[in-house]
Amino acid sequence: MSLQFVIDGLLTGSMIGLGAIGVTLTYSILRFSNFAHGDFMAWGTYATLAVVSAIGATFGKVAPIAPLSFGWPLLVALVVGMAFTALLALLLDRVLFSRLRSQGQAIIVVMASFGASMALRSLLEFTFTSRPTYFSRAIQIAMPVGFGIRITPDQIALLLLTAVLVLGVHLLMTRTQTGRAMQALSQNAALARIVGIDVASVVRVTWIIGGALACVAGVMIGILVQIRPFMGFDMLLPMFAAAILGGIGSIPGAVLGGLIIGLAEAGAVQLIGAEWRAAVSFIILMAVLFVRPIGLFGVRER
């Protein structure tokens, strides 16, 4: 068995992990599993693609940054896409989720997210058709790094980006007032309210972080694999599995869970075959639910 699966696994794991951060935050702070999260990914990616094309149309062809397959337009577009996805999440919360939440029916919100997911995805299919597209069709030469492992410059850059983002979110959650407020709200909502935490702003920050990271994860998929309307929906089960494996509410847990699932998937692809890949997250999910339902870093509900 070639060790190449480690790189593939880490990359898939980064995509899953970045998505799972949003899932775990929504679950622990807003207390519902958001089935529309995968579609935030897809919308963010298509938004980024649209901005890249717009820049391409205005400035002409831009040469990519030395070894990478993309140039500054993609970086600019990614930032715009992140903002767009965060706004989309806020908008959906405003018109749908917050109203249902105020009726106090937690599981209805889950169902609404399911309906919203279906509508969002089909809207993408309507606008962009279900044909896959790409950020770049250039082929990158993978560099050997020893032990039979090869890696492309894009892959290195994206792994680094993931590390920076995860570190950033972790610092935000543990070192800033906003982050502490978020943790307080997820641990004990009633008490958090009593000490005067501004719930509405915490909810906003939750959606902004979740949406922006979903967009990055989607763009990663777009650069390394392809862009399809279903790209986010297919990530939903791995993201949920990662969030539960890591322990609901834990950001390092979500990332670690994502990496474990990514590695397991990549290993399974080598051993059994790519067609069974999607079953890996289900098996891991069931194992966690039976053995340790609170996950690796979870805390028991109080």
Added chain:
Amino acid sequence: MIDLIGYGAFFLTTALIFSLVTLGLNLQWGLTGLFNVGLAGFVAIGAYTSALLTTPDDAARLGGFGLPILVGWLGAMIVGGIAAALTGMATLRLRSDYLAITTFGVAVVVQLVALNAQKLTGGPFGIGFIPRPFGSLAEKPLLFNLSNLAVVAAVTLVAYLALEHLSRSPWGRVLKALREDERAAISLGKSARFYRVQAFAVGGAIMALAGALQAHFTGFIAPDNYLPILTFQVWVMLIVGGSGSNLGAVIGSILVWGIWAGSGTLTSVLFAPEQQARAASLQIVAIGVMLCIILLIRPNGLFGDRLRRPRSGKPAKVPAGESGSGS
């Protein structure tokens, strides 16, 4: 005229098969408060089980046991029930969202097995030559459609009456009690988890039976029949009809299937053939938006029970942002 009756019978048969799935979902969600977003998986399990049991022997895959159709239906219900019971046992001691995520996973895995386990399911090409009730009448489409409609209507009626009886029985009252006030029900000595697993299993069995009916009605099944869109359609049917009401489940199914089939015909008339796929996705957008609007303005649907309280295994926690965007 004859064509119209024939189409009417065909339409109603499909709608009643949907009603059966919706009745199963109503037992799980409407009566017990269990959230199943993978019901397409259970429908598929029923369809494939029955197809395997009743098709003639096929060298390319396992079985084809050539058993009578009734055995296929029974087998479908048993396998579907067991699958649902296992799902329930794994997750019902945990938070309610975990059941949702797990059922979602079940549907994904069933879809994978249907696509990839060629020896068992025929892979992407599916299973054909599934025996049809009154297959000898296939020469006379009208008679064939009407007799099939009669069979499906009879099964749906039996399921409806049985569920009505169940929901009024002591068993059904325990389920409602658990849904409304779990702690009070538990203090009366009812095991919440045991009753919920039962309800989930019976619901799964009904969905599987519906899958089997559909398989024998069309005579051909393929993985594409059991995509998440099926789950979505059935949910919309139940929400429109009003969860908690069996009558609502049936009427909601017929109504929504009517809208769905009608808008499908409309798009095929209005749009050029190469735009059909895009128009179809717009149809889904419309139905998805409709679901959200109904949830917002009339959560009880047409015939729904009075407002439910949320099911929560743990002492209810107030969701954050409860005061909404205005705060």
